[in-house]
Amino acid sequence: MPCPRFIDNWLPVDQHMKENATSSVLDELPGELLIWVLIVSELLVFGAGLAAFMAVRLTDPVGFAEAQSHLHGTAAALNTIVLVSSGYLAARALRLRNAARRTAERFCLVAAAALGVVFLAIKGIEYADKASLGITYETHPFFTFYYLLTGFHAAHVVAGVLILLLIAWFDEPRNIEAGAAFWHMVDLVWVLLFPVIYLLA
Amino acid sequence: MKYQSQKIALIYFAVAMGLFLIQVSGGLLAGWIYVQPNTLSELVPFNIIRMLHTNSLIVWLLLGFFGAAYFLIPEEAEREIHSEKLAYLQLAILVLGTLGVVVTYLFNLFEGNWLLGKEGREFLEQPKWVKAGIVVAALIFLYNVTMTVLKGKKTAITNILLLGLWGLALLFLFSFYNPENLALDKMYWWYVVHLWVEGVWELIMASILAYLMLKLTGVDREVVEKWLYVIVAAALFSGILGTGHHYYWIGTPGYWQWIGSIFSSLEVIPFFAMMAFAFVMVWKGRRDHPNKAALLWSLGCATLAFFGAGVWGFLHTLHGVNYYTHGTQITAAHGHLAFYGAYVCLNLAIFTYAMPILRNRDPYNQVLNMASFWLMSSGMVFMTFVLTFAGTIQTHLQRVLGDYFMDVQDQLSLFYWMRFGSGVVVVLGAILFIYSISVPRKELIEPGQVSEVPAE
Numbered sequence: 016m017p018c019p020r021f022i023d024n025w026l027p028v029d030q031h032m033k034e035n036a037t038s039s040v041l042d043e044l045p046g047e048l049l050i051w052v053l054i055v056s057e058l059l060v061f062g063a064g065l066a067a068f069m070a071v072r073l074t075d076p077v078g079f080a081e082a083q084s085h086l087h088g089t090a091a092a093l094n095t096i097v098l099v100s101s102g103y104l105a106a107r108a109l110r111l112r113n114a115a116r117r118t119a120e121r122f123c124l125v126a127a128a129a130l131g132v133v134f135l136a137i138k139g140i141e142y143a144d145k146a147s148l149g150i151t152y153e154t155h156p157f158f159t160f161y162y163l164l165t166g167f168h169a170a171h172v173v174a175g176v177l178i179l180l181l182i183a184w185f186d187e188p189r190n191i192e193a194g195a196a197f198w199h200m201v202d203l204v205w206v207l208l209f210p211v212i213y214l215l216a
Numbered sequence: 217m218k219y220q221s222q223k224i225a226l227i228y229f230a231v232a233m234g235l236f237l238i239q240v241s242g243g244l245l246a247g248w249i250y251v252q253p254n255t256l257s258e259l260v261p262f263n264i265i266r267m268l269h270t271n272s273l274i275v276w277l278l279l280g281f282f283g284a285a286y287f288l289i290p291e292e293a294e295r296e297i298h299s300e301k302l303a304y305l306q307l308a309i310l311v312l313g314t315l316g317v318v319v320t321y322l323f324n325l326f327e328g329n330w331l332l333g334k335e336g337r338e339f340l341e342q343p344k345w346v347k348a349g350i351v352v353a354a355l356i357f358l359y360n361v362t363m364t365v366l367k368g369k370k371t372a373i374t375n376i377l378l379l380g381l382w383g384l385a386l387l388f389l390f391s392f393y394n395p396e397n398l399a400l401d402k403m404y405w406w407y408v409v410h411l412w413v414e415g416v417w418e419l420i421m422a423s424i425l426a427y428l429m430l431k432l433t434g435v436d437r438e439v440v441e442k443w444l445y446v447i448v449a450a451a452l453f454s455g456i457l458g459t460g461h462h463y464y465w466i467g468t469p470g471y472w473q474w475i476g477s478i479f480s481s482l483e484v485i486p487f488f489a490m491m492a493f494a495f496v497m498v499w500k501g502r503r504d505h506p507n508k509a510a511l512l513w514s515l516g517c518a519t520l521a522f523f524g525a526g527v528w529g530f531l532h533t534l535h536g537v538n539y540y541t542h543g544t545q546i547t548a549a550h551g552h553l554a555f556y557g558a559y560v561c562l563n564l565a566i567f568t569y570a571m572p573i574l575r576n577r578d579p580y581n582q583v584l585n586m587a588s589f590w591l592m593s594s595g596m597v598f599m600t601f602v603l604t605f606a607g608t609i610q611t612h613l614q615r616v617l618g619d620y621f622m623d624v625q626d627q628l629s630l631f632y633w634m635r636f637g638s639g640v641v642v643v644l645g646a647i648l649f650i651y652s653i654s655v656p657r658k659e660l661i662e663p664g665q666v667s668e669v670p671a672e
Contacts, residue, residue: 059482060479067474
């Protein structure tokens with residue numbers, strides 16, 4: 016029976032077909048399959064969160080715009096630069112590891128993790144600023160989403176920093192690949208959150 | 217039967233099926249009270265019958281899981297169970313606890329006693345001494361199977377099964393914590409109820425289903441394991457924070473509405489994956505296993521779990537919808553098909569697969585067994601539709617138009633009659649199943665009959 020190519024190697028294969036079994040699209044993904052399952056799941060969650068945010072915004076555009084004006088656009092833009100640079104360093108680490116330049120690779124990973132901490136520090140200043148204005152997650156639906164989405168993302172940055180340090184320590188190429196893939200996901204999510212929450216008028 | 221100690225499963229399955237019969241009879245009685253509300257109202261009030269219906273369900277499903285573990289772990293670990301005696305002791309404790317529960321509920325001899333009296337929390341009404349007994353039995357069980365696996369071969373199936381069973385026992389500990397504050401009480405209550413059926417039980421389900429697929433379809437273990445890991449990852453990813461869909465209206469902060477809606481919507485994914493897994497394995501599997509009935513139950517399990525737990529769950533999981541449907545017959549519809557599809561069918565699948573092996577026979581009474589599948593499943597699916605329609609009408613009359621609860625209940629009586637009818641069919645199916653499993657008569661079906669049985 017014919018079957019779609021992408022599930023090929025999810026299927027039991029006859030012995031004589033074994034050689035062809037590697038032709039699945041899933042096998043062409045770099046790194047572990049489960050990390051991709053995680054990445055897709057995370058994107059679904061953040062995607063659904065952003066979609067809900069935009070849907071609720073339609074019910075109160077004025078209130079959302081007013082609430083948004085309390086955000087720190089500059090700090091968030093700076094954070095975008097910080098996180099993207101960190102992602103670049105993580106990507107470089109894998110290249111360096113494959114070129115057997117392990118000291119440079121470890122430096123890149125630790126630097127990427129440090130930039131993650133910088134991101135968290137800037138984020139922390141933003142949160143502290145909101146708190147001093149008396150803004151909480153219950154102030155306005157905008158802030159419910161703001162805290163949920165950026166807070167959830169920040170939790171992933173914390174996890175990402177730990178993962179980057181772990182893979183700097185246990186630096187087999189497949190570990191770096193998996194860790195960097197996770198970190199790029201965290202990066203990507205921020206790049207989606209930033210314009211929708213901070214910029215979209 | 218490759219290992220002697222596998223026969224422990226036999227008595228677990230037997231007790232489970234006895235309780236299964238009690239459970240569905242209790243359900244039928246409760247269904248009758250819906251149409252004739254004065255039945256037994258003085259002697260055994262409806263809430264007690266409902267408690268017996270839900271509690272016996274949980275106990276027999278658990279006994280089935282324990283039996284399944286005792287059956288499949290020796291084969292997977294390639295060694296005998298650590299101690300047969302402990303396994304029987306565990307069963308004795310559980311049976312004693314069950315009897316204690318029944319007596320306590322029916323006669324209510326120790327109302328208010330902190331140790332002996334029933335506790336007021338729905339589904340966790342068991343008196344404290346029974347809860348403690350359950351924990352002791354669970355510890356004995358975990359010690360027994362963990363020792364077996366540690367000393368034997370470790371496979372993905374046993375790892376996931378153990379993860380699920382350990383989680384099951386640890387989460388049950390929250391049943392001892394009963395804060396005064398009702399909102400907090402409910403919050404922790406869901407740690408047991410939700411994180412069981414939409415968390416760790418899914419791991420147990422996935423691993424038993426994977427074992428059945430491995431045996432029935434003859435696919436490579438490597439392929440089965442890959443699916444198993446993805447299913448488990450998806451189940452935990454969505455299920456843990458999916459608890460939020462119970463935190464909409466109990467006094468927890470508003471952000472749970474979004475966390476619950478988003479994560480619980482994703483809970484449909486692992487159920488879809490399990491269904492896809494089962495069908496892809498059968499579709500591509502090369503082994504023509506003689507136990508067609510076990511295969512039918514396995515596929516039925518994956519399919520009905522997807523619809524009952526996945527689709528019917530999603531139906532009312534978004535908080536905007538749940539604001540109207542909360543606690544209506546929609547919930548009852550979902551509850552029935554989800555438990556039936558995911559956990560009842562799973563247990564009946566492993567019973568059907570294991571019993572002939574445990575009794576050293578070829579698969580027997582296959583046609584009767586398959587007939588019981590169609591009888592029970594069609595009864596349950598019909599009940600689900602009936603309750604869904606009833607719930608839709610109830611939601612409109614009661615929650616949208618604001619009619620009084622009891623007036624609306626009167627309007628629904630036709631549906632409750634039909635639900636009772638479908639309950640009769642389910643009970644007949646259950647009796648037929650138990651008969652076909654306990655009284656071996658005709659062994660192996662003729663090849664001609666196989667092709668006539670629709671494979672879902």
